[in-house]
Amino acid sequence: MASLHLFALTLATIILALITRIVSVVFYHRRNRKNAVGFFHPYTNDGGGGERVLWCAVKSVQEESPDLDCVIYTGDHEASPESLAARAIDRFGVKLVHAPKVVHLYKRKWVEETTYPRFTMIGQSLGSVYLSWEALCTFTPLYFFDTSGYAFTYPVARIFGCKVICYTHYPTISLDMLSRVNARSSMYNNDALIAKSVFFSQCKVIYYKVFSWMYGIVGSHAHLVMVNSSWTQSHIQKLWRIPDRITRVYPPCDTSGLQVLPLERSTKPMKIISVAQFRPEKAHPLQLEAFAVAIKNLDADLPRPKLQFVGSCRNEADEKRLQYLKDRANELKLDNDVEFHKNVTYSNLVSLLGGATAGIHSMIDEHFGICVVEYMASGAIPIAHNSAGPKMDIVLSEDGKQTGFLAENVQEYADAILSIIRMPVNERLEMAAAARKRASLFSEQRFYQDMKAAIRPIMLNTSQ
Template identity: 40%
Template sequence: MGVVSVLLSVCFAVVIASIFIPATFHASGRLVGKYLRGASRTRRELLIARTAKEQKEYEERVNTEREVRRKDSDEWEEVEGALVGSAANGEQAADQDWSGIIGFFHPFCNAGGGGERVLWEAIRATQLRRPEAICVVYTGDHDVDKSAILKRVEERFNIHLHAPSIHFLYLTKRDYVLSSTWPRFTLLGQSIGSIFLALDAFQLLVPDIFIDTMGYAFATWLSTILFPDVPTGAYVHYPTISTDMLDSLSSGGQGIHAGAGVGLRGLLKRAYWHIFASLYSRVGSTIDVVMTNSSWTQAHIKSLWGPFRKRQNTTTNQDTEDISVVFPPVAVADLERAIHIDEQSEATRRRDIVYIAQFRPEKNHEMILRAFASFARPEIKASKDGGGVIIGRRPVPRLILIGNMRASDEMRVYTLRVLARELGVDEYVKFVPDAKWEAMVEYMAQSSVGVNGMWSEHFGIGVVEYQAAGLICVVHDSGGPKMDIVVDVEGEPTGYHASSVEEYAAAFDKALSLPAEEALKMRLRARRSARRFSTQVFGEKWVRRMEELIRLRRQRVGVRGL
């Protein structure tokens, strides 16, 4: 608790100073920033030299620079066309040579989840649009080097990055943002930890543009204090705190904090959350460019950050929505190429249900297991009563649970295995931890239903993958899956919503009982809907917001190309 107490005390002093003596506080921050910039100058020079060396070696391997650029140019041609005239006064050619350093703050970059897909596609889009820029990822994954990280990106997401212009700087204080470090006041503690983790990053290197892609608003706030000339951006997957979370404290609420606001202790927790929400709103208002991953996240961020941002007038471009929705990139095109949806493929699909999600508490695997057991037990009994013969040509479905698994998740998976055995469905539940992309595609191609069980899922990349693969979706009746993804197309449904064990079980039965013709029509509608979330659409929107940050950088330093 010693470290925790010290950090809490330091944070309290910082907050008090920023509120009551802002001029002195900001002046002190600039002095610290100047020191950090000087201390990291040597590393900056070495990084630039290393990039040039690796680029030269790369070009030698492919013979000429023309061959190096040709593939990327062809790949990005449609996006480039969409960006013509996006620069101020229609200027475009003069902007091609920006060679600054863009820092991506993503301490868990090797986790392999949906948030990481956003990071890698963002870097890929940046590399294609700004080939002279250097992308630096601040990460705490000390156990893997650059080549191993990039190899996993290719295997997990089928994303190929240009290695010479991407580098990784390793943080030493990642434990400060773990919930286990803060058994009390977890939200505030992790936010405080992110401040110290960002300071750790700036000691390594001060970038020209700083972008948080994990949701650490307090880290970007520190950047604005230390380096006023460094534009900041944030891609928000979900708000650290939201009105839904506050509502969940009430009796009958949903989520992992359901009912925690009851009694005296609950009142104190509610007051603490409201105070934290106020702090979160203030630090969020300092970020220059804000992107959210869904309409649900946008609504919450607008309600929290919006009023303060209007006061500070932080909008970077009057023609651009201040807090915009940039849907996460999904490998829709890859899935369309890999999986056919027609009468022939319909005949080859099994009656399996697949759930692609990291093995975390909020993903609610337990509820999905119970719902599957409720639905499948009658079919299992019928099959066994028939001596193993499939009754009515309806094979007993399987529940396939696919997800990346951290060391801390191993006990959770073990508990789920035990629960499956207790529910009598362990023979029909398959766990596939740390599956590669090819394996996931194969499972989606062979299955019929894709399920999502998280309450207030901020978006749901896995759900879009289901749709692109032609799976009939059964998702929680909340958040992004409800508002943005599993919506009607041409007045017809693309899946089902549920919020309880009984509703999920009923939805499984509906989805797996559809006549073949109706099932095929729903799969095709879902695929058409998924095209709204392609990597190309993401790339176009990401680059537009990145251009704003580059323009801001040039305005603040007063020279071009820095």
């Protein structure tokens, strides 16, 4: 009994010492906050639309509040102020006012999906708490700006005395995800084993409900929430319940740089471009299958088109997905009709877009769809998934004219591809012109204006 009492006393002492240490660390850093904005973006080399938002957000802050330093929290250990500023120009055409400061994160593995084969969502979310602790202990800014969607970091930043700003591309969990698990639909985030089992599906429903409750709590700690689309705004308002702190800011799309490309372009052969990271949710295999069906049903007197996959690989899993696509193209006897362009520079991307007649996108519930806007701005007719951002915000009629196609399955995508191939040149140019006009609503300049208007009230007084 005495030994048990001694053990309990020792454990209590350790816990008290740990709490005391944590409190002292927090108060030290609260007192020593720097006049800066810390951008939490662990992957500064992902090459996607999220990275473009990061650099445009940095530029917005630099122009709106030049007295504030901009610091990037990154897990890319070779990143330097100079290399990141150069990357912003080379990959996205964004020229920063000056190079940002860099804080390297060494615990990024705790937010990598490969670290959590099961319960990935909660694992990555809790891992982000640990990563944000590392970030804020290394450098504590006045403003913590999350541009990667790690909502579980917000309470941590609040504890350190930071004002929390976030740009949310998509909710970590959505009501659509919950309904799909309830309906036992198999998808990239709901494997077939679970979808086929009533028991496992119900367990996952409970897991999702608990997580959505937690997600709502942590998200409500943000002082300012910017969302990228009507679809995202609807879900975040329902989950976080802070509608007065949520504003829609469409993401920056290079419409001005792409709109100078000529609408008339060579169709020998006709090129169909697909711009997206090689991630599972981008559904590249569906595009390949649809292209194969279109080729099979192509009129004998029409030349075979080319499908160009353009994207970046974040890790080994993405590399494997890319290799699978190459192997599948060979199996479908499309090796001469399909091209793969990995990690291209911004100038090369513009060149590829300028040669494309159509652009294909197939992610279900794509929160926005920057690539779809890029297609439209460059003069490529979009074929996008009939859901979320493309459906609600982007591929809508302009002056009563059709701006593209929406599809949901292999046959619908194949039909859209064939429709564009068979379309008379004047009709195709008319649709491309209408799409280009609509794309101007999502310009980079519009993003800067809306971003500055959103952050201005919270940054008017930099001394808290």
